[in-house]
Amino acid sequence: TTSKAPDTIRIGYLANITGDGAVWGQAEVNGAKMAVEEINKAGGVLGKQIELFVGDARGNATDGVNAIKKLIEQDKVVAVLGSNYSGINLACAPIVEAAKIPQIGSFPTNPKVTVDEKGNVRPYSFRLCFIDPYQGKVLADFMVKDLAKKKAAILYEVTSDYSVGLSEYFEKRLTELGGEVVAKLAFKQGDVDFRPQLSEIKQKNPEVLLLPNLYKEIALAAKQARELGMSEVIFMGGDGYSNTMLEMAGEELQGSYWVSHFSWEDPGLRGLLEKYTAKYGDTNPEPNAAMGYDIVYFLVDAIKRAGTTDGPALKDAIENAKEVKLQHAVITMDPKTHNPLNKLAAIHVVQGDKIRFLKNYAPQD
Amino acid sequence: MILSRVLQQLVNGLSIGSIYALIAVGYSLIYSILRFSNFAHGSFLVVGAYAGFFIVTAMSIPFIPAVLLAILTAGLAAVTTERVAYRPIRERNSPTLYFIIASMGIAIFCEHTIVATIGPKFRTYPRVLAATGVDLGLVSMSKMDVMAAFMAFLFLIVLQYFITRTKQGCAIQAASYDLQAAGLMGVNVNRLVGTVFLIAGILAGLSGVFLGMKYTVYPQLGYLTIKAFVAAIFGGLGSLPGAIAGSLLLGVMEAFIAAFLSSQLRDLFVFSLLIAVLLVKPGGLMGKYVEEKV
C-alpha cells in the first residue's frame, strides 16, 4: 500500500492464463505486453510509463471476480482489459460499476455483458468485439445469400453459453431468411466423440453443418463427420475456431467457412504479425493476440483524450471513442450499448493448410 | 432405413465403448487390488499421450518403437506415483478415501504442470493410421476403433488369466483383502503392487496414445476417465469383464440416447439408468456384491 499516487499508469488485464481457455488468454496477454512495451518505449502516456497487471480468471467467474477485485484494489489499476468470456465479464460488471473503473472486454459476445436484462447500458462495461446476434446473423446471411444453401444442421455444446447463444441467433435468422434447421443436436463439455449425433444429422441430409463450437470440437466433429461419410456437407462456424484445428482436421475442413472478428491476412495486420512472431516465435498466433495488442492502444487513446486516469472521465472518453484507428479495425463506440459500431465481420475459408481470409462482411437487413 | 440407423448407432456406441473399455480395464485393475478409484489414471493416460506425441514428432523414431516408449513412460509414471504417493498411505493403513483424494491431488498436479510447462494448446499426432472409415454398406466404422476394441479384449484375457490363474494373481486378490496378512504369506506386497501399477500405467499410456491419435492431446484429456469410471460401475467395480461389458454398454447407451431420445439430456438418462441398474443389482452387472457374514 503506497500513500502517494503511483508514478506509473497501472492497467489491469483479466485473462484466463490457466484452465480451459488458456490458449487465448495467454495470447491476449502476450499481445498486450507487446503493446505496453512499445508505448513505454515511445514515452508512455500522459508522461508516465504504463504498468500491466495480469489477473488470472482461470476460465470461471468466481476466480474472475477475485482477480478483478485484486486488480482494482491492490494493484490500483485505472482500467481493466479483458476478459474474452462473457460469463466472467457478466460477473465483473457490478464490481467495475461500484468501483467506477472501466472494463473493456476483448471477446465477450453475450449482449448482456454491456446491457443489463432491463435494457439499460452498464455504465462501466465495454467491449471491442461484435455480439452473438450479429455473428449468428452473419453466418445465416452468408449461408443463404452467398452460398445459396437453405438446409442447415447444428451440432452445439449444450453446456457452453457461447455455443448455445450462437446457434440460437443463427437459427432465428436462418428461419427469417426462409432457410431451415433440419437437425439440431447437442453434446456436453468434455465430449470428444460426436458420431451418434452426426449419424443422426447425416440422415437429414443437411447442406450446411453449423459448428458453433471451439476449435477442438470443430476439428473433431469435422473429422468424424467425414469419417461417417458426410462428404458433401459444408462446415460453418464462428469465432471459436483457431488455426490449430487444421493440424488435426486439415483435409476434412477443406472448403469450410468461419466467421471471425478480423483476419491475420488483413494487410493492416501484417506488421503486427511479424512483430509478434519475432518476439514470441509463434508464426501462427491466435487472433486474440492482436486483440490484446489493440485493446491496450484503444485504452491509451481514451486516456490521452481524457487527459486523466480518473474512472468517470476515462469511462466518458471510452464511451465517446470515435474512429479510433487500431490494427484490426477502426472503432467507434456506441454510447447506448457500449458495443463498437458497424464492426465488420471477417469471413474465412479453409484452403490448403491455411485458413484464408475471404472477405469482410456486413449483413444487410 | 431405420435398421441402418440403429445399426450405425450400435457401431458408434461400440466404438466409443471400446475406448472406454481400454481405459476402464486399467482403472478396474487398480480398483481390484487397492479397492479405490484411482483418479490419477487419467494423468497416466495424459502422460502417455504427450510422451507419444513428443517422441513421434520431436525424436523422429519409427512409430511402433515410439509408441512402446511412450506407454512405458506412462507405466513408469504410474509406478513412481505409487511409490511416492500411495505406498506411504498404504503402509499406514489409511481408509481408501485417502487414496482417492491423493489421486485427485495428483490429477490436479499433473494437469496444471502440463499447462504450466508444455502449455494448454492441443497437439495433434501425425496421421499414421488413416482415420477414414471402413464403409460396410449399411454402416461405417474406423480402423482405430477396431484396434482399440482388439487391444481391450487382448488385455482383458491376459489380465484375467493373470489374476485368476496365477499365484501372483491370487496374491493380488489376497492383498486387496488384507495387506498385512498377505505379507505374512511371504508376498512382497510393495513389489506386487508396483507391478500392478506398471501394468495399469502401460494400459493407461496405451489408451492415451490411442486417444491422442484418434482425437487430440490436451491437458484435460484425462477427464475421459470419468466415463470409464462410470462404465466400471455399470459393469461392477473390480471385475475386469465387467469393466469391458460396462464400457461397451455405456457407449451403446450414450449413442442410442443421444440419437433417438435427447442429445441435450443424454447424461441425465444415462445416470438414471445407472441408478436403476444399481438398485436392481447393487454390485453392478458383473460385480459380486458379497453380503458379509457376521
Added chain:
Amino acid sequence: MAVLELSGVTKRFGGLTAVSDFNISIQEGELVGLIGPNGAGKTTVFNLITGMYAPTLGSIEFLGERIDGRKPYEIARRGIARTFQNLRLFKNLTALQNVAIARQLECRYSFFDAAFRTPVFKAEERRVLDDSRELLELVGLGDKAYERAKNLPYGYQRKLEIARALALNPKVLLLDEPAAGMNPEESLNLMDFIEDVQEKFGVTIFLIEHHMEVVMGICDRIVVLNFGCTIAEGTPLEIQEHEEVIKAYLGEVQNDDESHAQG
C-alpha cells in the same frame, strides 16, 4: 410366557443347510447355552434371531410377536441385543463412545433439541454418558473410557462388546463366545459378571461358548447343535454325560480335572 420362541427354523445357503428345523423356547430370566462343533450353525441361529438373515423356513417370535423378516435395527429396538463372534466394535471410537451409541437408543430428544442444546437435550445426554461410564465400570473398563476400541487388547474388546450390548437395555442378550480370548481366570470373572448382570438387569441370556467351564458353570439349560440339527438338550450335567455330545463335541476325556492331573 416364552420370551423367545423359534419354531421350525431352517436356513439354507445355496445347497448348504446351516440350520435345519431348529426349535427352542426360552423363558424369561433363563440362561441358556448353545454349543456344538464348529460350523454347526450356532452363529447362524443368532443371525436369524437378530434379523441379519431371514429364515428360509420357520418362525421366530419375541414376546409373542413375529420378528422374522424384520430389520436388525427394529429387532434391536424391541430388546434383543447381541455381541459378535468376530468382534464388530466401532474401532476408531473410544470405548465410551461405543457404549454411548447403544445407550442413546432410549433418549428421545428431537432434532431441534439437539441443534439448540435445550435443557432436555442436556439432561438426556448427561444421562447417556453417565450410564455409559457406569457400564464401562461394570465390565472393568472404567479406566479405558477414552481409549480407542481398536487399541484395546482382544480380551478387553470382548468385554466392551458386552457392555455395548447391555447398553441397549435388552430383554434378551445374545452372547456369541464371550469368553474367547480370555484365560481361565478371566473366564471365571466373566462368569461372575454374567450372573451379576442377569441378576441386576433381569435379562434373559442366550449364549454360545466353547469354554466348557463357562457353559457348564452358569447355564441353566444347554442346547447342542450339530450340522444344524439339535442333537441334545438338557441341564449341564445331562449334557456332560450325553454320548453323542461327547462323541461329536466334547471329546472322550473330560477336560478340566484331567489336565489338572497332568500338571
Added chain:
Amino acid sequence: MAYIQGVMIIICVNLMGVLGVSLLTGFTGMFSFGHAAYMALGAYTSAILVGRLGMPFVVGLLAAAAFAALASVIIGYPTVRLVGDYFAIAALGFGEATRLILDNGGSLTGGARGFVGVPKHTTLPIAILIVILGAILMRNIINSRFGRSFVAIREDKLAAEAMGINTARSRMLSLAISAAYAGVGGSMFAHYLTFLQPVMFDINKSTELAATVVFGGLGSMTGSIIACIILTSIPEIFRPFYLWRMVFYGLALVTTIVLRPQGLLGSFEITLEGTRRFLTAPFRRRVSAGGGARWQS
C-alpha cells in the same frame, strides 16, 4: 477492502459446502462427488425466488436449504443403500444431471448462458454470521445422538444396525443436512456474485469440497474449517505466480495426505475447553482427546 472481503465471502460460501460434506463424508463415511449440485440448486432456488419473485433474502436462504434437502431426499431414497464408490458415482451422476437440467432450463434458469441480475445481498458480516451459526448448529448435531449414529454407521454399518440404528434413515438424514448446508452456501454465493452459470457448479467444485474435508481430517469439523480457509486462500496468496498456483494446490493436497494421512487435525477437534486445558497443562497426556466426535459432558 472489497477484494479481501470478497475472498472471505467465498471462504464462507465454501465453508457452508465443506461443513455439509464434512458431515456426510467425515462423519457418516459417504463419499460424494455431487455436492456442487446441491449448491447449484440452492443458488438457483434463491436467485429465482429473490431475483425474479422479489422475496426477501432470508426466504431465499431458507428455501435454498429446503429445496436442496428435498432434492437430496429424492436422490437419496434409492441410493443411500449403495456402498462406497457406488454411492459416490451415483452422486456424481446426480451432480452432472442437475447441471444438465440447469443448462436446459430455458428462461427460468437462463440455461448455459447464465442467470443475470441476482440481487446482491451477501455481505461479509452476513456471511460470517451464517457460517458461525451453521458451524454451531453443526457442532451441536454432531455432538448429539444423531451425530453419534452417523459416526457409528461410518465405523461399522452392520454393528450400527444391531445397535438399533436405522442406518438407511440416518444416512438420509445426514445427506439431507449436508445438502441443506450446501444449498445455503449456494444461496450466499448467488447473492454475492449476482450472476450464475451451471458451469460454476461442475465436478471440479464437488471434488474441491471433498478434498478440503479430507485435507482437514475426516471427522474433524474444525479441521475442515481450517482446511477450507487455507485451501481457498492459497490460490489467492499465490496469485502472482498464476501459472503455478494450481500446481501448488495439487501438490499441497498430495503431500499433506502422504505426510499426514490423518489430515490437518485427524479427528481431533479444537474446542474452547480443549484449548483452555492445552494452555493450562501443556504436558498432560493428550491422546484421549482424539476419537471422532468429542462430546462435551
Added chain:
Amino acid sequence: MNPMLRVDDLHVHYGIIHALKGVSLEVQEGEIVAIIGANGAGKSTFLNTVAGLVRPSAGTVMFLGKRLAPRAHEVVKAGIALVPEGRRVFGNLTVHQNLMMGAYLRSDTAGIKHDEERVYKLFPRLQERHRQPASTLSGGEQQMLAIGRALMSRPSMLLLDEPSLGLAPILVKDIFATLREINAEGTTIFLVEQNARQALALASRAYVFQTGSIVLAGPSGELLRNKQIQEAYLGARGADRKRRRQSKVSQPPA
C-alpha cells in the same frame, strides 16, 4: 548351541503407549515354548513384532544367527510363519486359495499338494468347504483355516497367537496333539495361549508376560505348580466356584 530365535531388549511403542518394555528371550531349535499373560500384556504385540508386522522402537530379533528385517515377507522367507490373532483369513478367496497363499513361497507342486491333503486330514471340515469363500466360514472354521494356512509354508518355526480361540473342545485337543506331532517332525513352536493349562501341558518352557515385560520364566511344570500362576492364569478359583454353585443349586428354592 546357538538359540534358533533370540530376542534382545525389544521395545515397542504405539504412539505414547509403551507396549513392550525390553523383552529378551531365547528359543532353541525343536522346542515348544509358550507365552501366557493377561489381556493387554503385550503377547500379541510380541509375536507380531517377531513376524515383522510391527516395527520395534528398539531391540533386535535374531533368527538362525541372522538379524530379522522387520518386514513380514522377509520373515516368512526366513522360515517363520504366524497364525495371527483374529484369524485374518482372506475372505474373498476360497478355502483352497487361502491354503495356496500359505504356500506362496514354495514351488514344489507335489509337496504342496501333499501338505494340502494333510491339512484336510487334520480339518476334514475344510475339505468339505474347500470351494467356499473364506468369509462365509464359521468362526471356528476360519480358525482352522488360519492354522492350516500357516502350516502350508512348512515353517521351521511356527508362531501361534491363541490357536484354540473359538474352537470346539474336541478340536482343541486335536490341535494340541497335532502341534506336538509337527514339533516331533522338527518344527519349533512358539505359542501364545489363553488356555494356559493346556499350553503349559504342551510346552516345555513358558514365559509369563505382564504389562509388556517378562515377569516369570521357567519349565512348564514349575509354572503349573506356582501358586501365583495358578491364581492369576489357571483359574484355581474354579473348583471353589463350582462347589459354591453346586451348593446353591442343590438348595431348595426359598
